[in-house]
Amino acid sequence: MILVEIGEPSWRRVKAFQGEPENSKVIMVELDLIDEARLTAHCQELATKQLIVTCYNKKVRPRSFRKGDLVLRRADIGNKNAGDGKLAENWEGLYHVKEAFSKGAYTLETLKGNVVKRT
Numbered sequence: 047m048i049l050v051e052i053g054e055p056s057w058r059r060v061k062a063f064q065g066e067p068e069n070s071k072v073i074m075v076e077l078d079l080i081d082e083a084r085l086t087a088h089c090q091e092l093a094t095k096q097l098i099v100t101c102y103n104k105k106v107r108p109r110s111f112r113k114g115d116l117v118l119r120r121a122d123i124g125n126k127n128a129g130d131g132k133l134a135e136n137w138e139g140l141y142h143v144k145e146a147f148s149k150g151a152y153t154l155e156t157l158k159g160n161v162v163k164r165t
Contacts, residue, residue, distance in 0.1 A: 111152060115143045119154060119165065141165075 141154040
C-alpha cells in the first residue's frame with residue numbers, strides 16, 4: 047500500500063469496505079450493463095475497421111480491361127518453381143483478354159489463341 051492511501055484512501059479501497067450487501071448491488075448493476083458495454087465496444091470496433099479499410103484503399107486506382115487488351119497474369123504460388131524462392135517472378139506471360147465479365151473477372155488467351163484455364 048502506498049503511504050498516500052493510508053491517509054487518503056483510494057476509490058478502490060473505499061469501494062471494498064462498503065459491505066457485502068452494497069457490493070452485491072453494485073455487481074448486479076454492472077452485470078445488467080455488460081450487454082450495453084459489449085455493444086458499444088462492437089460498434090467502436092466496426093467503426094475503427096472501416097476507417098482502416100478506407101485509409102488502406104485510399105490510393106487504389108480501379109482498372110478495367112476490355113476485350114483484346116494485353117495483360118499480365120499474377121503468377122500463382124503453385125506455378126512457381128521451388129528453387130526460385132523469393133526471387134521468382136510475380137507476373138507471367140502476355141495475354142489477350144478474350145472476354146470481360148462483371149466485377150473484374152476475365153477469360154484470357156495466349157498470343158497464339160489458346161484459352162488459359164483458371165483465369
